[in-house]
Amino acid sequence: MSTTAYCPALFLSAMASGQGKTTVTAALARHHRRQGRRVTVFKTGPDYLDPQILALASDQPVEPLDLWMAGEAFCREQLYRAAQVSDLILVEGAMGLHDGTPSSADLAIAFDIPVACVINARGMAQTVAAIGLGLARYRPEMQFHGLVANALGSERHRQLIEDSLPDDVRLLAALPREEHLALPSRHLGLVQPGEQDDPDNLSLEARLEAAANLLEGQALTELPPTVAFEPQNIDTPPPALAGKRIGIARDAAFSFIYAANVRLLEAMGAELCWFSPLADTSLPEGLDALWLPGGYPELHAAALGANHGMCQAIRHFDARGLPILAECGGMLYLQQTLTDQHGTCHPMAGVLPGHGEMRTKRGCQGMQSAPLPEGEIRGHAHHHSRSHDTLTPMAHGRRASHPAPGEAIFRRGRLNASYLHLFFPSNPEAVAALLDGTMDGSPTPGASAHAKSCSHVE
Known part of the structure; x- marks a missing residue:
């Protein structure tokens, strides 16, 4: 048959x-x-x-x-x-x-x-x-x-x-x-x-x-x-996230989420808890990890910065040394300030050092992989902003078709942040390691950055 x-x-x-x-x-x-x-x-x-x-x-x-x-x-x-x-x-x-x-x-x-x-x-x-x-x-x-x-x-x-x-x-x-x-x-x-x-x-x-x-x-x-x-019969991923509650930001500011990523997390046993950094003032209870995907934080920067309850909740989550994965817009949200496309500077969550600025012309896009100690995860970059005064990068993305270094990848404790949008099915085991807190070679978790005033933006 x-x-x-x-x-x-x-x-x-x-x-x-x-x-x-x-x-x-x-x-x-x-x-x-x-x-x-x-x-x-x-x-x-x-x-x-x-x-x-x-x-x-x-x-x-x-x-x-x-x-x-x-x-x-x-x-x-x-x-x-x-x-x-x-x-x-x-x-x-x-x-x-x-x-x-x-x-x-x-x-x-x-x-x-x-x-x-x-x-x-x-x-x-x-x-x-x-x-x-x-x-x-x-x-x-x-x-x-x-x-x-x-x-x-x-x-x-x-x-x-x-x-x-x-x-x-x-x-x-x-x-x-x-x-x-x-x-x-x-x-x-x-x-x-x-x-x-x-x-x-x-x-x-x-x-x-x-x-x-x-x-x-x-x-x-x-x-x-x-x-x-013809069928491919892809292997079922191991239940590496069984029993883990993963909080995922999803609203008008954070919507760049591949359904394949969500399916993979569920297939590995994770319980997914959706929340809105725009509307909610606290995180869902009992979370073991956070995923802050990309989106349009620049269009909602004032509301994000004004939601002090959520910013404080994420800072406390990070201070406990729990895993956080922040991609592009999620990384901008974790930094100290974000200057929108109109030149207005807004305070952000202040979890990471760094200041994001929207750019009117130049941006970055293209296929890149993240060469992490846990394994290489493929993805891409697509943004019209830049960040400065950040942590020293742990690594840089590898471009699919060019030898120049790609996006900076930041790691502090169990927090991983980059402009890269990762495609989780490209390496399920590495994604599980990032989100269950068993990352290889992780430095000791450090204290969260304190948000600075917008006068510090260059």
């Missing part, structure tokens, strides 16, 4: 970032959902924001797929499980189709998923065909399903593109220029669904419905070819 699972699948990529592939993917997911189909959407690469839009469009959770960060085995198992219960699988790529190592094309080829490419056709016509032909031929081993021409100005614009395409490169959809349907964005990417409440603009639901309407009657809405997905 075959264990292979079969499901129609389509990989939606683009010639570059900013072409509208998230809008197209979300519209396509919403179209098929309206037809009564169960649609499972995946997002290529490290991304916390696009998946929130895609989850709303499909009414299903959205997982990351990345050959470097998550590994081929994880990707294979996720696709296999989705194929067992779905009527359609959609995968949204990252950047341009052939950008990066591994690229979106590498992922599509690895699992033999046909590819549709989105091209923003504003300012060109026949050149769209030339670009499309190059995308289709560049990797002969890749299944090229066709093109989606976006931001067209007229029916004549569509005709010029379609007439220029060779017979074996299909124009799957031609979408008119509809600026009001564009998904709103800010410094780290798309605005989260819960924050898209501007009364002067269309709601996110209205945008998704309108975008899905534009696809009606176009070839893109036809079910793509059926793909065979």
Whole structure:
């Protein structure tokens, strides 16, 4: 009896970032959902924001797929499980189709998923065909399903593109220029669904419905070819966190949380206790460890700094020498001050020395791993801030494709902090060691830093 699972699948990529592939993917997911189909959407690469839009469009959770960060085995198992219960699988790529190592094309080829490419056709016509032909031929081993021409100005614009395409490169959809349907964005990417409440603009639901309407009657809405997905049978993680109560910050300021990370902690036996640094004035009782993920503390810095009860509770937790893992925004929250994007300085929790400052242009992003004594954990960086007057780093991240040192990694006692967002399934044993207090080579826990006034920020 075959264990292979079969499901129609389509990989939606683009010639570059900013072409509208998230809008197209979300519209396509919403179209098929309206037809009564169960649609499972995946997002290529490290991304916390696009998946929130895609989850709303499909009414299903959205997982990351990345050959470097998550590994081929994880990707294979996720696709296999989705194929067992779905009527359609959609995968949204990252950047341009052939950008990066591994690229979106590498992922599509690895699992033999046909590819549709989105091209923003504003300012060109026949050149769209030339670009499309190059995308289709560049990797002969890749299944090229066709093109989606976006931001067209007229029916004549569509005709010029379609007439220029060779017979074996299909124009799957031609979408008119509809600026009001564009998904709103800010410094780290798309605005989260819960924050898209501007009364002067269309709601996110209205945008998704309108975008899905534009696809009606176009070839893109036809079910793509059926793909065979094989099982991976990943080993069950050991119950290394059995009996541990782990507090996880989650609210509008801290929302960059991979569902795969949460599932892994639960699979290792942890009891998860959610709390809000914005709304709660104390931590849940009986916690053995804290995880402070990334998010947008800069957008809520005043409220975070004014919540003295929570800041004091976290300082007391740290003073007891219990494990804390702080990632990016979580690290900024633990430092002494944070200067927001408007130049206003706010006191933070004061657990760690250091001052965070938002930057308007320069930032850091890309795949990196954390070379910890407990083992290497893969992840990524994506931020528009910097920190100074910090602890001396214990180590620096290792970039996936560049020899330069990556993000600073700080350790003091059982507290670990960095700009890195870690993907826990890349090394479950190392994650368990960080959160159960059995870290290798940990210095003796030290006292918490005392928050300084904002006048100390350079």
